[in-house]
Amino acid sequence: MIKPAWLFTTVAIASAVLISGCATDYTREMRPVTSSLRMDRPDLAIEEFRENFTDSTGRDRLLYLMELGNLMRLTGDFAGAENLLLQADRLSDQQRGIELGQEIEAFLSSDLALEFRGADYEKVFINYCLAVSYASQNNMEDALVECRRVNDKLRVLNQNYEENSNRYGDDAFIRYFMGILYENAGDLNNALIAYRNSASVYDSSYAADYGLPAPRRVRSDILRLSSALGMQSIYQDYASQWPGVSWENDGPDQDHGEVVVILEAGMIPARVEKSYTFVLNDRVYRVSLPAIASRRRESWSVTLSSGNAQVSGFLAEDLTGIARKNLEDHAGRDIARAVARLAVKAGAAEAGEQLVEELTEENSGISQVTGLLLSIVGAVTERADLRAWLTLPSQIFVARLRLPEGEHPVRVEVNGRIVFSDESMSIDSGEINLLFLREG
Secondary structure (H helix, E strand, O other): OOOHHHHHHHHHHHHHHHHHHOOOHHHHHHHHHHHHHOOOOHHHHHHHHHHHOOOOOOOOOOHHHHHHHHHHHOOOHHHHHHHHHHHHEEEEOOOOOOHHHHHHHHHHHHHHOOOOOOOOHHHHHEEEEEHHHHHOOOOHHHHHHHHHHHHHHHHHHHHOOOOOOOOOOOOOOHHHHHHHHHOOOOOOOHHHHHHHHHHHHHHHHHHHHOOOOOOOHHHHHHHHHHHHHHOHHHHHHHHOOOOOOOOOOOOOOOEEEEEEEEEEOOOOOEEEEEEEEEOOOOOEEEEEEEEEEOOOOOOOOOEEEEEOOEEEEEEEEEEEHHHHHHHHHHHHHHHHHHHHHHHHHHHHHHHHHHHHHOOOOOOOHHHHHHHHHHHHHHHHHHOOOOOOOOOOOOOOEEEEEEEOEEEEEEEEEEOOEEEEEEEEEEOOOOOOEEEEEOOO
């Protein structure tokens, strides 16, 4: 007859193996999807995603909506993308407070038991992807609504942190993108405000945290618009700060239009698991934490040209850097949770050993083995939470080229390879032609 103690131990081990086997290694599961994207096959990426992730209703629903919505955007299925991304935005807003049942389960297994809520930058980029989708269909009004949503969202998110404890408190690129949209709509006053806000974020947090101060073009746009609007005090203030920045040949005017390229480059890196296993007092313990492998910033050369006119794109957003710093900002919380989870599992192993000792009439051999096995259960179920929005780009570049009104050939090259070509693009004076591209 099987004794109750051994039955308890057997069930616990079987449960641990089952939980461990069912826990999804999100990074591994997404590799076919990201590989297809690198080959410029978002259509194939959607097939791979749907094959690997068949359940869209569980605790990873937000992540499912973000990934599939973004993939649809990249295929040009804007209606489908907007449907999913709007659902993601609403769901993200509704995720508040603590789910006690999930927290208990997480402390007994791992943070994979928790509902995916996304990092702050991921929540913001839901609105960016929506804005791009609308702008791609020349719906600038709704695109601007999404950019303004970013302002509101960041304000709410920053209320959750102590002052200066969250490095991603604003987004310089999205503010600059908002300025482009305002300028395209003819609202130069708000465009100037957006450009100024962008430069301020670049020269403060972006320069300090990501090594990305305000690009020359951002500065020239501020000088250009403040001059055009007759705001001499503002113009003089910035001109004195940036004496070497010229702007006279930038931007649309009564005789020229402009081509603006927003190029999403590379793939944001996946998270990896860093685990530490040790033995103490005949028990096995394991702590697992998420990390992003250190690597040098990818090198991209982006060129926008028309005939002999040519400009180089500038790095406007380093999402890889933002993701890495975001993980660092939450490292203290992740370590604290891992240590607390370790204590809970150690306590469970100790309680199990004592229970078995009582049931087996103080047979220390059986009870000690039970304690060891239960500690192994805790180690087996310890997994780092590697879930992250992996169809986002690594970096975003912007290139702007002013052209006379009329028909012009336009070409975009990335690392010397042509990724876009139009032999007769129509350029209207005072207008901006927006091109959204994805490469690598």
